[in-house]
Amino acid sequence: MNNTIQTISLTxxxxxxxxxxxILVILFKWSLNTKSAFYAVSRMLGQLLLVGYFLTYIFDSDNAMIILIILMVMLVSSSWIALRMVKTRRRTLFYNAFFAIALGGGTVLFIISQWVLNLDPWYFPRYMVPLAGMIFSNSMNSVSLAAERLYAELNRSVPLAEARKIALQAALIPIVNSLFAVGLVSIPGMMTGQILSGVSPLIAARYQIMVMCMIFGAAGISAACFLGLAGAGVVASKK
Structure with missing residues (x-):
């Protein structure tokens, strides 16, 4: 059996x-926001093509400062994107989101890269950049869900303590569902990629367990931290 990954031609x-x-046709027929979906797909295409060329250079580099700059760009971008659903409060909540993702995602990234994988050097690009991408993106999603639900509940005059509980539970729904589904409904991306490249499924399973733990931890810590900071801001604004 050939264990090499098949190259996909552009055709x-x-x-x-x-x-x-x-899907775009369906959205158009139903008079929904086709432009937003088309823009998202176009942006995905452009970003992934660019990052493919960019990562080729990054993986060959041996400069810790470059990796730190990349991590900071990821962190700032994810913090801003996380607040897309609360645009009226986006600027005021940015620092809360930044701190929450930095604390939740950064702590988990350190534990995984330095204690679980023991990267040498500590910034080993081929591991550090993809891991940071997975961690920060999941932290971003959880903060985004938490922010949207928190202010939706507050606008319904739900008490702050109860609104935070509801928001945290909502923020964790996607990752909890994925924990239930992994191995039964889906074989996740990292495990699939490793199996396709010829790695033993048992070894791939260990990596996937690590990934599921890190994204659950990062998502939960980031969401809880954001809700704590946002809640403190709501209390302060009422005084």
């Missing part, structure tokens, strides 16, 4: 956009 890659086109 074959275009076939993957057929389901995307179907």
């Amino acid at each position: 074959h890659l275009m076939i993957a956009f057929i389901p995307v086109a179907v």
